[in-house]
Amino acid sequence: MVPLFWRKIKYRYDVVGSYCEKCGSYYYPKRELCPKCRRKGKLRDERFPDEGRVLSYTIVNGKIIAMIGLNNGARTLAEVCAEKVEIGTRVKKVFRRYGEDGDEGIIYYGTKFVPVC
Amino acid sequence: MIGIVSYGTYIPRFRIKVEEIARIWGENPEAIKNSLGVFEKSVPDLDEDTATMAVEAGREALQRSNIPPEKIGAIFVGSESHPYAVKPTATIVGEALGVGNYYYCADLEFACKAGTAGMQFCYAMVRSGMIEYGMSIGSDTAQSKPGDALEYTAGAGACAIIIGKDPIAEIEATVSYTSDTPDFWRRDLQPYPSHGGRFTGAPAYFRHVVSAAKKLMEICGYSEKDFDYAVFHQPNAKFPQRVAGILGFGEEKIADGMLVRAIGNTYSAASLLGLAGILDVAKPDQRILLVSFGSGAGSDAFAIRVTEKILSYPRNTKVWEKVKNRVYLDYALYLKHKRMIK
Ligand SMILES: [Zn+2]
Numbered sequence: 056m057v058p059l060f061w062r063k064i065k066y067r068y069d070v071v072g073s074y075c076e077k078c079g080s081y082y083y084p085k086r087e088l089c090p091k092c093r094r095k096g097k098l099r100d101e102r103f104p105d106e107g108r109v110l111s112y113t114i115v116n117g118k119i120i121a122m123i124g125l126n127n128g129a130r131t132l133a134e135v136c137a138e139k140v141e142i143g144t145r146v147k148k149v150f151r152r153y154g155e156d157g158d159e160g161i162i163y164y165g166t167k168f169v170p171v172c
Numbered sequence: 173m174i175g176i177v178s179y180g181t182y183i184p185r186f187r188i189k190v191e192e193i194a195r196i197w198g199e200n201p202e203a204i205k206n207s208l209g210v211f212e213k214s215v216p217d218l219d220e221d222t223a224t225m226a227v228e229a230g231r232e233a234l235q236r237s238n239i240p241p242e243k244i245g246a247i248f249v250g251s252e253s254h255p256y257a258v259k260p261t262a263t264i265v266g267e268a269l270g271v272g273n274y275y276y277c278a279d280l281e282f283a284c285k286a287g288t289a290g291m292q293f294c295y296a297m298v299r300s301g302m303i304e305y306g307m308s309i310g311s312d313t314a315q316s317k318p319g320d321a322l323e324y325t326a327g328a329g330a331c332a333i334i335i336g337k338d339p340i341a342e343i344e345a346t347v348s349y350t351s352d353t354p355d356f357w358r359r360d361l362q363p364y365p366s367h368g369g370r371f372t373g374a375p376a377y378f379r380h381v382v383s384a385a386k387k388l389m390e391i392c393g394y395s396e397k398d399f400d401y402a403v404f405h406q407p408n409a410k411f412p413q414r415v416a417g418i419l420g421f422g423e424e425k426i427a428d429g430m431l432v433r434a435i436g437n438t439y440s441a442a443s444l445l446g447l448a449g450i451l452d453v454a455k456p457d458q459r460i461l462l463v464s465f466g467s468g469a470g471s472d473a474f475a476i477r478v479t480e481k482i483l484s485y486p487r488n489t490k491v492w493e494k495v496k497n498r499v500y501l502d503y504a505l506y507l508k509h510k511r512m513i514k
Pocket residue numbers: 075076077078079080089090091092093096097
């Protein structure tokens with residue numbers, strides 16, 4: 056669990072995803088291969104915009120999990136820290152705890168979203 | 173000219189009122205508000221801690237300055253509530269800010285003054301040419317035992333300061349006053365701090381703050397008249413008011429920095445958030461006295477002169493505006509937020 060998380064830190068701590076230089080598509084989470092261009096695509100890491108809008112959402116265990124359309128068109132599934140959201144709510148990224156491995160294990164951090172007020 | 177080139181602040185959205193805590197313990201809220209000068213305090217969200225607040229403050233400081241993250245050559249995080257006992261908070265912050273891997277980095281701990289100690293390190297490193305920019309962050313989610321007097325004031329918040337050349341506020345001079353004074357402490361593996369009760373006043377806070385401030389003025393050849401603003405560490409509202417009186421500063425010179433009334437004591441962030449409250453409104457050529465205090469004990473004093481550059485620096489959202497964005501918790505939810513019940 057620790058090495059797996061460590062490899063993903065760069066992509067979780069900030070909204071770093073993939074940009075295909077060939078077709079101009081954005082992907083988050085990061086991809087190894089552009090689904091449109093396949094082998095002909097050329098992907099590179101890019102830091103995505105801080106803001107986006109809620110496209111849809113659901114409540115899981117009292118938490119709001121939303122599909123967020125970032126301002127560059129990329130979509131990401133993430134928790135929104137709020138009492139409520141609506142479709143179209145403007146949100147921005149925040150750095151939060153994801154969880155921890157009990158009292159002795161490591162603490163997992165990553166990106167969530169909050170409504171822009 | 174070396175000084176503050178940018179700053180960023182973070183205050184969690186949640187609050188609990190003195191009335192609500194007093195209700196649980198059967199105490200008189202008006203008497204407590206009168207004696208502390210604090211009306212409510214900030215409380216972190218369930219998934220917030222010292223590291224997450226430090227990142228938010230650091231991001232705002234970077235954003236406002238337009239400094240590329242990789243130019244930050246040092247990161248220091250001062251706190252007494254680092255999430256890990258062993259494993260630095262500052263590496264988490266550096267990674268989240270995207271500063272790369274070649275940077276000086278350490279967590280600092282000196283009760284409530286570790287954030288200003290980090291500013292002194294950054295100042296010295298910039299001045300010596302070791303780094304171009306350094307970031308010092310004070311961040312705390314202060315812990316207090318339920319029922320202890322500290323419960324009314326132990327708040328949460330963070331403030332990041334970037335030090336470099338061509339500043340919005342020049343650091344003209346800085347000096348520290350330090351002694352071995354056991355006014356407040358927390359032993360290893362203990363969840364809550366202990367304190368010396370009344371002992372925290374005269375021999376601790378007042379002696380250190382006054383001595384550091386007076387030494388700074390002596391070095392610079394300044395008197396209180398040379399300062400337009402003053403900000404002191406604020407464990408409650410009464411201590412900084414009294415120390416301002418001792419040093420000859422009127423209420424009008426400290427008012428903009430008195431965040432403690434609305435968010436409580438944010439420990440390592442307290443004097444820096446107060447400084448941010450003043451920088452938010454200060455004009456070129458105005459001079460600010462900043463004096464922190466950390467139990468154990470020590471004070472760092474700074475003479476800070478605002479420059480013309482502040483006019484083109486983006487200061488929104490101002491820290492007093494952030495204070496207004498709030499959601500009130502009852503005591504049960506408060507305990508949940510502080511992870512005292514799961
Ligand atoms: Zn493609």
